[in-house]
Amino acid sequence: MEKIKAVRGTKDILPHEVNKWQFLENKAREIFSLYGYKEIRTPIFEEISLFVRGIGQGTDIVRKEMYVFDDRKGRKLCLRPEGTAGVMRAFLEHNLADNSITKLFYTGPMFRYERPQAGRYRQHTQIGVEAIGSAEPSLDAEVISLVYNYFILAGLENIQVELNSVGCEKCRGKYKDILKEALAKNVTAFCPDCQERFNLNVLRMFDCKIPECQNFLNEAPKITDAICPDCQAHLAEVKAHLDLLKINYKMNPRLVRGLDYYTRTTFEIIFSSLGSQNAIAAGGRYDKLIHELGGDEIPGIGFAMGVERIVLALDSIGKKWPEMSSLEVYNIAVGSQKAYEYLFELTNKFRQSGISCEIDHRQRSLKSQLKTADKLKAKRVIILGDQELEKGIVLLRSMNTGVQREIKFEELFDLVKKEVLP
RNA sequence: GUGGCUGUAGCUCAGUUGGUUAGAGUACAAGAUUGUGGAUCUUGUUGCCGCGGGUUCGAGUCCCGUCAGCCACCCCA
Incomplete structure (x- = not known):
């Protein structure tokens, strides 16, 4: 008889190590509640269209990484590849909007069909936060300080905050045009991937790691220079508030997230010794997402953390995890x-x-x-x-x-x- | 999806140019005191050598395929 093994990219969290996941989840509950966040639990499968509209048709996640299936009645469903879209769906469906900011957090498994590697699984656990109902830049800074403080209190100190703005609907479109124009004459000099990105989503070209491509991009106009005065002002305020909180950050004009719903602020938390899977948390503002999903124009901002990567990071610095009950x-x-x-x-x-x-x-x-x-x-x-x-x-x-x-x-x-x- | 490295006991790993019953440490169990743990010592158990095929008198060792893990790309948490 052949033994049945866990499917590729999934793993068992065994009794002797489950305390790590519990610790990180408990810590999140503890700290998030200090900031006024309430837990929400949404289903792990949804209609495909939620993610097509939310994350964006052209994104890799939607194009080739979702676990899609038909149920017995022929409904087009998929396992959730991320948490934000589902939370926004629930927010709309149950009219959770109120006068103040709606603060929600979630934790649970996410599913993406990718080639597995350490720190990259087909089923992985995310802990995420969504603050809905305000476009104020101070909220961006508060949310970033929340992730930051979480890591400090969880015992992970050597982290780097990277920050960028991808502009709003209007100026991002203009910037894309400017960028395309600037790069058009040299397209054929870029790598095949970049040439595809040029047509699909120019911004993603910035993620390319090939030196030759990067050389061309160094001369391209920076997004932070090209965005409109309102977006510039927003970014300036976010920075000012981060300074107020004494949070160190690094501007990274190449930080372009792979989900279409982001507007203005985007950020990533990096733990660099993890290798190529070194982003332990990432997020940004999504001022158009709720409208995109059929709601009013309600702005929001959030982030998600990768629990397995945080475990790897903390293990690598010799974290002493709390003992299980004695x-x-x-x-x-x-x-x-x-x-x-x-x-x-x-x-x-x-x-x-x-x-x-x-x-x-x-x-x-x-x-x-x-x-x-x-x-x-x-x-x-x-x-x-x-x-x-x-x-x-x-x-x-x-x-x-x-x-x-x-x-x-x-x-x-x-x-x-x-x-x-x- | 692309390229590369790896795959031997529960875990960490040896295994010489292919040669007979496959090893160590650790873990586990029993004993060294017929009622006293952690240390030490003794003994013992554990293996479809990832899986399938091929070459050969003979394969853990060589070749091909496959699966899985890892590294880089890609992507992302």
């Missing part, structure tokens, strides 16, 4: 069935009072049970054998100090309870 009591019965039954019941009593407790069901030797207790990192052990049974006592052993006391049956439960839950 075991308070390990019950060891030796010899008679009567001792086992007594402890079996006691185990249940401890658990009912909220004290973690474990017992060996196999009646093994005292030695091997103690070894197990040690491996489970039990704080204390209760030993009950024939000798103790006769005297009406148990042995209460502290696993840290090795100190062992004789405790009467009738005092045992309250004494342990007092120690564990003071």
Whole structure:
């Protein structure tokens, strides 16, 4: 029989490492709530058209990376490749708009059919944030400070914030025309990929890593110079507010995100030692997206973080992850069935009072049970054998100090309870 | 989707120019004290040598294919 393995690009998060994901999620809940964000959970599959309209028809994600399928009634569905579109759909569907800014966060799996690599999976976990209802540049800075502070508090310090503006609907279009005009005479000198990008989405040419292409682009007009006065002013205000918060950032006029919905501010958080998959969070403003999905003209801004990449980053700097919940009591019965039954019941009593407790069901030797207790990192052990049974006592052993006391049956439960839950 | 590297015990990895029953460390189990863990020592268990085909008297070792992981591109979190 051939073994069935996890499908390509997916992975199991095993019990000994799941605490890392839990830590990052809990940290997010804790910090996001300080900023007023409420959790939202949306389905992991949606209609294809949501992403075609939201992310954009010409993007790689929509063109070749979505897991699409028909359901039994022929509905055109797909696994969500990202979180923002679904959250916006829910925002519209349930009329979540109010006078103030609607602040939402989500966490969960995203799916993209890509060639797997370390830090790039076909199913990966994202934690994301959306702030809907304001076009104020100070909100951009607040959102960037949120990611930034999250990483600091999670213990990841060597991060880089990269910032850019891709302009608004109007001036971006103009810039694209200017850029095309400037590059047109040399198109054939670019690499085949770039030539395709030239027609599909000129802006993406900036992402090319081939030196020859970059040389041409160095002479091309910069987007930050070409955007309209309003967008310039917006960017200037974002920078001013970031300075106010003392957040270091680097302008990167080549930072062009691969999702069409971005307008004005775009940013990325880089952890450079991760190799080519070094963006651990990214986001930007999307002032036209909600309108694009059939709503009013409501501006918004958000970002998403890649949990698996953050785990890689934190592991690489030797992060000490919080231990999983420890075991308070390990019950060891030796010899008679009567001792086992007594402890079996006691185990249940401890658990009912909220004290973690474990017992060996196999009646093994005292030695091997103690070894197990040690491996489970039990704080204390209760030993009950024939000798103790006769005297009406148990042995209460502290696993840290090795100190062992004789405790009467009738005092045992309250004494342990007092120690564990003071 | 393109190019490259790798694939041997649960984990980390040896395995000589193809040669007989495939190794180490670690982990696991038992024992060294017939009722006392963490250290040390002893012993033991664990392998479709990723999968399929080919060359050969003989393949973990060579060749082809395939699958998977990794690296770069691409893309992105």
